Amino acid sequence: MHRFVIHHFETIKSTNDELKAWVNADEFTVITAADQTAGRGRRDRSWHSAPGDGLYMSVLLRPTAQPESVPLISLLTGITVAETLMEFGAAGIDIKWPNDVLACGKKISGVLIEGASAGATGLRLIVGIGVNINQRSFPDDLADTATSLALITERSTPVDAIRDALLDRFARWYDVWRNCGGRAIIARYCELSSYATGKLVRILTDSGDLAGETCGLDASGALQLRTPAGEIRTVISGEVVRLRENED
Amino acid sequence: MLSLDEIKELIDLVAEKQFNEFELERGAFRLRLSRGVRFAEAAAPAIVPAAPVTAAAPAPASEAAAPAVAAHSSSPAPEESLHLVTSPIVGTFYRAASPTAEPFAKIGDPVDTGKTLCIIEAMKLMNEIQSDVGGTIARIFVENGQPVEYGQPLFGIKV
Numbered sequence: 460m461h462r463f464v465i466h467h468f469e470t471i472k473s474t475n476d477e478l479k480a481w482v483n484a485d486e487f488t489v490i491t492a493a494d495q496t497a498g499r500g501r502r503d504r505s506w507h508s509a510p511g512d513g514l515y516m517s518v519l520l521r522p523t524a525q526p527e528s529v530p531l532i533s534l535l536t537g538i539t540v541a542e543t544l545m546e547f548g549a550a551g552i553d554i555k556w557p558n559d560v561l562a563c564g565k566k567i568s569g570v571l572i573e574g575a576s577a578g579a580t581g582l583r584l585i586v587g588i589g590v591n592i593n594q595r596s597f598p599d600d601l602a603d604t605a606t607s608l609a610l611i612t613e614r615s616t617p618v619d620a621i622r623d624a625l626l627d628r629f630a631r632w633y634d635v636w637r638n639c640g641g642r643a644i645i646a647r648y649c650e651l652s653s654y655a656t657g658k659l660v661r662i663l664t665d666s667g668d669l670a671g672e673t674c675g676l677d678a679s680g681a682l683q684l685r686t687p688a689g690e691i692r693t694v695i696s697g698e699v700v701r702l703r704e705n706e707d
Numbered sequence: 708m709l710s711l712d713e714i715k716e717l718i719d720l721v722a723e724k725q726f727n728e729f730e731l732e733r734g735a736f737r738l739r740l741s742r743g744v745r746f747a748e749a750a751a752p753a754i755v756p757a758a759p760v761t762a763a764a765p766a767p768a769s770e771a772a773a774p775a776v777a778a779h780s781s782s783p784a785p786e787e788s789l790h791l792v793t794s795p796i797v798g799t800f801y802r803a804a805s806p807t808a809e810p811f812a813k814i815g816d817p818v819d820t821g822k823t824l825c826i827i828e829a830m831k832l833m834n835e836i837q838s839d840v841g842g843t844i845a846r847i848f849v850e851n852g853q854p855v856e857y858g859q860p861l862f863g864i865k866v
Contacts, residue, residue, distance in 0.1 A: 680830055
C-alpha cells in the first residue's frame, strides 16, 4: 500500500493551489483543509467549502505511464469517490462523466485534476477532491443541485474516516491503472455511471454545444455521443448536462 | 463584432503606440493587426499540419488600414527559427484559466522556461503546458476551445 503523507491545514486558499506550489513534493503527498477560502472547480469556477463539514483534499501523483493513458486517472478518481460513499451508506450514487459524483441526482462530490509538464516528461498531477459530508443545508444558489452524505444517510460521518477510506481505495485503483491498464477502469466506470450509455445529454464547451445520446466510452475514457443525425462523436472535454426526453 | 469606426480607432491607436502586433478576441470575433514589416517574421513554420489559426480580419479593417499597419490573415510560409511547443496529450486547448480570464500568453510576449502557455483539457484533467525554452511568442497555432492531437504544434517561440 502506498504511504500517503498527509498535511492538514485549518484554512487554506485552495488545496490544489497549495500542493501545486510544492514543486519538489514526493508522489502521494496529500494536503487536506478544514476550510478553503477559494476552492476551485473546472475552468476556475468556485467550489463552495463549508468549514469542517466537507473533505477538501489534494493528492500529488507523478505518473510515468504513456501520456495518452493519464486521463483515465480522471475516471478512476470518480470511481474511488463513488465507491467510498457507497461504503458509507449513500444510496442513489451515480457518476456524471467524467467524474462528478451525484447522490439522488444532486452533486455530492467534485474533482479537479491539474497537471503540469514541460514537454512530455516530469508530469506532476494534482488530484483535487471535494466531498460534501456533514452539511445539513446549502446556500440558496446550490440548494437544488447539491447534497451531502449527511443529507442522504441522515447521520454524520467523521471527515477523517471518509478521507482514509477514500485514499485506501484510490491507491488500489491507481495500482490497477498502473499495472493492468484501462480496461478494468472503464468496465467498472460503466457499471457505476448511468451517463455512460443511453443518456440524452447536452455537452457544453467553450466553442459551442453538442446534444445527443451517450453510447459508451472509448478505450481512452472519452465519451461517445450519437447525435440526432446518427453521427458518433467523441467527447474529450465539456460540461455534461442531462436532457429530459422531450428536449432536443 | 466591432463597428468599422471602432476598428479604425483601434488601427489608429495601434499605429500611434507603434505596436508591432495587436490581437483582440471577443467570443467568436477575432481581429489581428500587425505591421507589414513583421509579416514575414510571423509566418507559420512549414511543418505545421493544421490550418493557421489567426482568423482573417473583417474586410472593413483592410479598407481602413493605415499605410504602416495592415490587417491580414496570416498564411503558412517557411520559417526556420521558431521553437515549437507541442501538445503532450489529446485534448481541448485553452488559452486562459477561465472563459473570462486573460490569456496565459499572447503574441509578442516574452516567456521564460517554465512559464505556463496554455491548458490542454482531457476529461477534466487540466494539463498546464509550460514553455521549455525562453524567448518570445511568435505564433499561436490553435484557437481557444479547439481539440488538439498528440504532438500538434501549439506555440511557435522565437528563441
